[in-house]
Amino acid sequence: MNKINIPQHVAIILDGNGRWAKKRGQSRSFGHYIGGRNLFSVAKHAKDFGIRKLSVYAFSTENWKRPEEEVNYLMTKPIEMYHENKHKIGEIDYKVIFSGRRDRFSKELLEVIDDIEKQTKANEGFTLNICVDYGSYDEILTAINKVNKPVTKETFEQALMVKEPVDLLIRTSGEMRISNFLLWQIAYAEFYFTKVHWPAFNKKQLEKAIKSYQNRNRRFGGLK
Ligand code: IPE
Ligand code: IPE
Ligand code: MG
Numbered sequence: 001m002n003k004i005n006i007p008q009h010v011a012i013i014l015d016g017n018g019r020w021a022k023k024r025g026q027s028r029s030f031g032h033y034i035g036g037r038n039l040f041s042v043a044k045h046a047k048d049f050g051i052r053k054l055s056v057y058a059f060s061t062e063n064w065k066r067p068e069e070e071v072n073y074l075m076t077k078p079i080e081m082y083h084e085n086k087h088k089i090g091e092i093d094y095k096v097i098f099s100g101r102r103d104r105f106s107k108e109l110l111e112v113i114d115d116i117e118k119q120t121k122a123n124e125g126f127t128l129n130i131c132v133d134y135g136s137y138d139e140i141l142t143a144i145n146k147v148n149k150p151v152t153k154e155t156f157e158q159a160l161m162v163k164e165p166v167d168l169l170i171r172t173s174g175e176m177r178i179s180n181f182l183l184w185q186i187a188y189a190e191f192y193f194t195k196v197h198w199p200a201f202n203k204k205q206l207e208k209a210i211k212s213y214q215n216r217n218r219r220f221g222g223l224k
Pocket of ligand 2: 013014015016057058059060063175177179
């Protein structure tokens with residue numbers, strides 16, 4: 001693949017865990033499990049392709065509306081997976097950060113988040129930004145209340161959870177909507193929608209999305 005013009009910041013709305021599992025006669029939870037593991041696989045490919053930051057939408061501020069059993073699984077399975085793989089966190093060679101609210105998580109989940117962030121903090125070059133209990137309305141309103149004085153575009157961005165503009169936004173599973181993800185940051189993003197469900201989204205799919213991006217003519221309101 002052409003290594004020139006690689007998107008710096010890629011965002012993915014990782015959708016379709018449930019549908020992917022259903023197609024296989026499996027539970028929605030199984031879809032989330034495979035989807036969760038896929039996150040780290042795709043992050044590795046993104047890093048190898050030369051992307052600088054990958055922001056993934058893993059749980060929205062609206063996803064609390066789902067059945068209690070599903071919410072419970074999504075909030076506890078990562079803790080279990082962390083403990084199973086604790087010894088491997090040190091092997092992660094990129095920075096992992098979490099964006100979103102922190103006030104609705106359990107103490108155990110907060111500890112996992114803090115430890116992963118702490119252990120990968122010094123890594124440079126590529127950042128995996130996992131957006132959990134993230135919603136753009138919440139992010140923007142929080143930023144407004146935080147600054148509480150006249151701001152410029154630049155100073156306002158500094159108050160946001162995700163500060164960099166998105167170059168390429170990918171949504172898996174066929175839905176063509178944004179669902180409250182990075183509303184400010186996607187102002188000039190290129191969009192890429194694929195019918196592939198998130199658990200099946202792999203290196204080849206990512207490469208296809210990047211290639212599509214490389215063929216776009218980004219004009220930012222000007223002429224090129
Ligand atoms: C994406 O998959 C993961 C989350 C939103 C937590 P979904 O759970 O939305 O899967 P579908 O859309 O029901 O197939
Ligand atoms: C968006 O997916 C949220 C995440 C991917 C975390 P949803 O599956 O929740 O979105 P809607 O409800 O179909 O818009
Ligand atoms: Mg969905």
